[in-house]
Amino acid sequence: MPVTIKDVARVAGVSPSTVSRALTTPALVQAETRARVERAAAELGYQPNRAARGLITGRTGNIGLIVPDLTNPFFPGVVKGVQSRARESDFSVFLADTDEDPTAEAGLVRALSKQVDGIVLCSPRMTEEDLRSVIGETPVVMLNRRVGQIPAITIDNVDGIRQAVAHLAALGHRRIAYVAGPRLSWSNKERARALRTTTNAAGIDLIEIGNFAPQFAGGVAAADLVLAAGVTAVIAYNDLVALGLLNWFATRGVKVPEAISVMGFDDIVLSQMVSPSLTTVAQPQEQIGRAGVDMLLQLLEDPDRAAAARRELPSQLMVRHSTGRAPSN
Amino acid sequence: MPVTIKDVARVAGVSPSTVSRALTTPALVQAETRARVERAAAELGYQPNRAARGLITGRTGNIGLIVPDLTNPFFPGVVKGVQSRARESDFSVFLADTDEDPTAEAGLVRALSKQVDGIVLCSPRMTEEDLRSVIGETPVVMLNRRVGQIPAITIDNVDGIRQAVAHLAALGHRRIAYVAGPRLSWSNKERARALRTTTNAAGIDLIEIGNFAPQFAGGVAAADLVLAAGVTAVIAYNDLVALGLLNWFATRGVKVPEAISVMGFDDIVLSQMVSPSLTTVAQPQEQIGRAGVDMLLQLLEDPDRAAAARRELPSQLMVRHSTGRAPSN
DNA sequence: GGCAAGCATGAAATCGTTTGTAGGTCGATG
DNA sequence: CATCGACCTACAAACGATTTCATGCTTGCC
Known part of the structure; x- marks a missing residue:
């Protein structure tokens, strides 16, 4: 027996339509009537039934969020950002986790699309073809990937790499390794490309070593190859891989940063929790999420003007204890 | 122009009501008609409008999930479990993060409750009073807390502590410390109590040291107190705190496990990524989530019979490299 | 003072589905 | 051959909101 718009109407002594107007289009109703309606609504604790509203307006007030794997510590930060920004605009968030299955992504988008006004696709692994077909059906904003004119939030990988290389160069490193991430990953391609031009210029x-899974185990697997490459520093695709390297170096008795410097990418919370703590290029995870929702909401307001929007956020070098002067052998 | 039940009806040559029955109550319609309807529905790619259905059935097909802080690595595992179990039963999941604000919890529950059939409340920090008022309005299942007869999933803290103490006792430890978590945390109280009786018996x-925040920084803050206590082993409230201890011990030059053994609780993924890797009592995070949804769905089916349900999952000692024989000083 | 214009409100249609009820067909039975 | 039941199916009402359209009233202007 939830309280409906009719109950409010009865108490306020007006018709249901007036109640609706008073609450959604206040300008259309006289100040005094509006006050009566508001008082009645507050008194009864009225809350509009979203399903009913959605039925006629065609809007749900929900957005969908799809991530590859929540247990990858990069994503929770993004999710929090999406969450809090959405709540600020009275949107609720449907969360779905694809378990790193690229083929499941498109299906999930389609399943969700009926229940949401738009979708935030975080680090999608699906093919461009799937991507294009999917965005034809629902408003979508991508995070951490850029494909053609599709609305997207990315971070400035090139500048991040530039900062990382400058840091290592200043420490005297002249020969460095890159442990590559997934071959299909857009971020990985960006970082590898930026590394080539930057190191070349310097x-x-x-x-280049890899590709490896973007996980702890990937770093472990890559560690001995890195040692064999005779470098004084290594940049990993992301922090998890870097942590895998650190871990394996530790068991091998290789001193970090004395024998070799290690850098990551992302700045997940863990990177401060290990010793030596990890020097890394920070991505503003929460801000990425917030920016994604911002863009999505604009897209919903005005599909034409915002459709071509893309935004790039800055990345930031965090110097900690896993990097040091190059050994002078 | 989404395809509605009417379109299906037209193509199948029957009335909308028959389509509805054919898809939701197949027993009520003739096999041949049903087949025609199903064919038409498949052909048009019909998908029922959940809002419209929810409007009349009063069910949304959604469940809400509220967690204190997604960036605490314990929770993503639980979220994944909730997620996948919910999807198996065609439920979608609304996620909300309270940012560790106990006063925000009740409000979030109330806000969500209009849009979901029930709520999974993960490790709620709110007062018992708020809790009781909230569960009066919506079906709720709690995780990691037990209050009266409220449906809840917990893990067997007592047995977990028993395993931990037995492990340390077998290694010759006779004086151990407990770094306590939040004073208001139910889990913390359980663990402390179990520790007292178990150590006493052995x-x-x-x-007992603390209370400390259940985070990395909490462990760092507690580390020197632990050293001053003159113990040979320490059990932390959870893994994050244990990692803080490990980290601080490392910078202090205290060898683990040679000088002191360290144990955690939870078995978050990070605990395998540090060196030495962390001995800990594992909680089946994903299973907790799944069990929570299981119970919630039962509750929705049959509020009376399931209302008093409570379930306790086993915990499991994971021996790694942060524990060893007590120093023989 | 009369008429047009404008504004606030109410009545009713609508969104897409489910569901109670009535009607229609068919077979079997008396 | 008529009647009764069983079984399907169609019709229509309902869910709770928004929104179009119509109506009555006030207001302003000539």
């Missing part, structure tokens, strides 16, 4: 030798 | 001295 006269630094770059050894 | 003739082990227990030094």
Whole structure:
């Protein structure tokens, strides 16, 4: 027996339509009537039934959020950002986790699309083809990937890499390795490309190793290859991989940063929790989420003007204890 | 122009009501008609409008999930469990993060309650009073807390502590410390209580330290107190705190496990990523989430019979490298 | 003072589905 | 051959809101 608009109407002594107007289009109703309606609504604790409203307006007040794997510590920060920004605009968030299955993504988008006004697609792994077909059906904003004119939030990988290389160069490193992430990952391609041009310009030798899974185990798997490459520093695709390297170096007895410097990417919370703490390029995770929702809401307001929007957020070098002067062998 | 039940009806040559029955109550319609309807629905790609259905049935097909802080690595596992179990039963999940604000919890529950059939409340920090008022309005299942007859999933803290103490006792430890978590936390109270009785029975001295925030920083803050207590082993409220201890011990040059053994609670993924890797009592995070949804769905089916349900899941000692024989000083 | 214009309000249609009820067909039975 | 039941199916009402349209009233202007 929830309280409906009719109950409010009866108490306020007006018709249901007036109640609706008073609450959604206040300008259309006389101040005194509006006050009576508001008082009645407050008194009864009225809350509009979203399903009923959605039925006629075609809007749900929900947005969908799809992430590859919540247990990857990069994503929870993004989710929090999405969450809090959405709540500010009275939107609720449907969360779905694809378990790193690229083929499940498109299906999930389609399933969700009926229940939401738009979708935030975080680090999508699906093919461009799937992507294009999916965005034809629902408003979508991508995070951490850029494909054609699709609305997207990315971070400035090029500048992040520039900061990282400058840091290592200043410490005297002349030969560094890159442990590559997933071959299909847009971020990985960006970072690898930026590394090539930057190291080239700085006269630094770059050894590319990989591809490896963007996880702790990937770093462990790559560690011995890194050692064999005879470098004085290594940049990993992301922090998890870097942590895997650190861990394996520790068991091998390789001193970090004395024997080799290690850098990551992302700045997940863990990177401060290990010793030595990890030097890394921070991505503003929460801000990425917030920006994604911002853009999505604009897109819903005005599909034409905002459709081509793309935004790039800055990344920021965090110097900690896993990097140091190059050994002078 | 989404395809509605009417379109299906037209194509199948029957009335809308028959389509509805054919899809939701197949027993009520002739096999041949049903087949025609199903064919038409498949052909048009019909998907029922959940808002419209919810309007009349009063059910939304959604459940709400409220967690204190997604960036605490314990929770994402639970969220994944909730997620996947919900999807199996065609439920969608609304996620909300309270940012560790106990006063925000009740409000969030109330806000969500209009849009969901029930709510999974993960590790709620709110007062018992708020809790009782809230569960009067919506079906709720709690995780990691037990209050009266409220449906809840918990893990067997007592047995977990028993395993931990037995492990340390077998390694020769006779004086151990407990770094306590939040004073208001139900889990913390459970663990502290179990520790007292277990150590007492085993003739082990227990030094309680704290309370501390259940985070990395909490462990860092507690580390020197632990050293001053003159113990050979320490059990932390959870893994994050244990990682803080490990980190501070490392910078202090205190060898783990040679000088002191460290144990955690939870088995978050990070605990395998540090060196030494962390001995801990594992909680089946995903399973907790799944069990919570299981119980919630039962509750929705049959409020009376399931109302008093409570379930306790086993915990499991994971021995790694942060514990070893007590120093023989 | 009369008429047009404008504004606030109410009545009713609508969104897409489910569901109670009535009607219609068919077979079997008396 | 008529009647009764069983079984399907169609019709229509309902869910709770928004929104179009119509109406009555006030107001302003000539």
